[in-house]
Every structure is written in C-alpha cells, then in structure tokens.
Amino acid sequence: MIILFIGDVFGTPGRDALFHGLYSLKKRENVDICIANGENAASNGRGLSGRDARDIMESGVDVITMGNHVWSCREFEEFADRLPIVRPANIGRGSSGKKYIVTEVCGKKVGITNIEGRTFIDIVGDDLFACADDMVAAMKAEGAEVTVVDFHAEATSEKKLLAMYLDGKVSAVIGTHTHVQTADETVLPGGTAFITDAGMTGISRESIIGMAYKGVYEKYALGRKASFEPVKKGTLEIRGVVIDVDDVTGLARSVKRVAEVVTLPE
Numbered sequence: 008m009i010i011l012f013i014g015d016v017f018g019t020p021g022r023d024a025l026f027h028g029l030y031s032l033k034k035r036e037n038v039d040i041c042i043a044n045g046e047n048a049a050s051n052g053r054g055l056s057g058r059d060a061r062d063i064m065e066s067g068v069d070v071i072t073m074g075n076h077v078w079s080c081r082e083f084e085e086f087a088d089r090l091p092i093v094r095p096a097n098i099g100r101g102s103s104g105k106k107y108i109v110t111e112v113c114g115k116k117v118g119i120t121n122i123e124g125r126t127f128i129d130i131v132g133d134d135l136f137a138c139a140d141d142m143v144a145a146m147k148a149e150g151a152e153v154t155v156v157d158f159h160a161e162a163t164s165e166k167k168l169l170a171m172y173l174d175g176k177v178s179a180v181i182g183t184h185t186h187v188q189t190a191d192e193t194v195l196p197g198g199t200a201f202i203t204d205a206g207m208t209g210i211s212r213e214s215i216i217g218m219a220y221k222g223v224y225e226k227y228a229l230g231r232k233a234s235f236e237p238v239k240k241g242t243l244e245i246r247g248v249v250i251d252v253d254d255v256t257g258l259a260r261s262v263k264r265v266a267e268v269v270t271l272p273e
C-alpha cells in the first residue's frame with residue numbers, strides 16, 4: 008500500500024498547492040491513501056474551517072490530521088466529528104474531534120492517529136507514550152493492519168523518541184509542526200517509517216514557516232506587538248513523504264521525501 012503523507016498545509020497557498028498539484032502527484036506515485044496535516048489550512052494560518060476541510064478533501068486528501076492549532080477556528084467543533092479529521096489525542100480533554108480513524112483502503116484497514124509532543128509547545132498534553140499505546144491498541148482492535156501516527160511536536164529528539172518507542176508497532180511515525188522538511192527519512196530497524204518533519208505545503212521559500220517577514224521581524228527583533236500575516240505570493244510547494252507499506256506485515260518497505268513545486272495555470 009502506498010501512503011502519501013503531506014506536511015502542514017498552510018493558508019490559502021497551501022490549499023491552492025493541493026488543488027493544482029495533488030492529483031498528478033498521487034497519480035505518479037500510485038497513491039492508495041492520502042493523509043494531510045491541516046492545522047494551518049485556514050486563510051490566517053491558524054486552524055481549519057469547514058470550508059478549508061472541504062477544499063482539502065476535494066483536492067484528493069482522504070484523512071486530515073491536526074495539531075496545536077486544532078481549536079483555533081471555533082467552528083471546528085461543529086464539523087470535526089462528521090468528517091475524516093483526527094485531532095491530537097493527548098490534548099483537549101473532553102473536547103470534540105476524533106482521536107483516531109480506521110478507514111478501509113484496497114480491502115485493508117488503515118488506522119490514523121495524531122499525538123502532540125510535550126516539549127517547547129504551547130499546549131502541553133497528557134502522557135504521550137501512554138496515549139500512543141492506547142491509540143495503537145484501539146486502532147488494532149478495530150482491525151487496522153496499517154497504522155500511521157502524525158506526531159505533532161517541536162523537539163527533534165522527542166520526535167525520534169516516540170518513533171523508536173513505536174518502532175515495529177506501527178507502519179509510520181511522521182513528524183509535523185516545525186514546517187521545515189528534514190532529510191532523515193528512514194525505515195527504523197523494527198520496520199516503522201519515520202521522518203522528523205514532513206515539511207510544509209504552501210509558500211515556504213518566501214516566508215518564515217508560512218508567515219510574512221514584517222510581522223515576525225517586528226515581534227522578535229523590535230519587541231513590538233505585531234500580527235503575523237500569511238505570505239500570499241511565492242513558490243507553491245507540496246512537501247511530504249511517500250511510504251510503501253507491506254500489506255501483510257503492516258511494516259514499511261520504504262519512505263521517500265516529496266518536494267513538489269506547483270505551478271498555477273495561466
């Protein structure tokens with residue numbers, strides 16, 4: 008089974024990149040299921056509205072994962088339970104949204120969950136290892152043979168730690184949140200595919216992880232109260248990984264980075 012995992016889709020450019028570039032990418036890579044992190048897909052780069060979710064799914068994404076911006080759009084609560092969207096399982100006790108999804112692809116059950124790190128992040132969740140164990144057990148109890156964990160975390164060490172903790176127990180642990188694609192994609196010794204960060208989808212080159220220079224400079228260099236504005240013009244890219252999973256063992260055969268420049272039609 009071929010899984011395409013797409014890193015944090017950022018703002019309108021991120022959704023545009025998917026709309027104009029995802030179809031051909033999926034076709035070229037023979038993708039069976041496409042998962043995308045949508046925590047920044049809203050026009051202001053924070054959260055996910057119902058319209059953003061619909062746009063992303065219409066572009067060919069099957070399951071959307073989230074992160075620390077999960078409840079930034081207030082309306083998220085209204086549609087999260089009805090759509091194939093997974094939110095971090097170890098934060099927001101009692102809040103709405105699914106902690107994992109099991110879906111069927113090519114006659115096989117695929118489980119997807121979302122866990123948030125606890126280091127250098129604004130919302131510090133519950134014990135992520137216990138939560139990961141619970142989510143993996145729940146997905147497998149529902150028959151999932153292929154399992155993917157979106158680990159939304161800041162610290163590279165914490166990302167590797169959870170990946171090694173889950174090595175051999177899940178098909179893939181994919182890092183999100185830092186928006187910078189790392190060059191360490193690998194299949195760990197136990198058979199779990201891993202990358203520290205899948206990268207961001209949208210405008211990366213001309214932005215600071217999605218936001219315009221001006222507001223970020225004013226806040227961090229001048230110490231002023233400044234609002235961050237998403238960059239609207241620049242190089243559109245889809246970043247992520249393609250994972251080849253053995254349907255029988257549920258373990259990864261390979262993982263490779265995707266960094267696709269998308270050109271808009273004239």
Ligand SMILES: [Fe+2]
Nearest residue numbers: 015046047184
């Ligand atoms: Fe993000």
Ligand SMILES: [Fe+2]
Nearest residue numbers: 074075076184
């Ligand atoms: Fe995040």
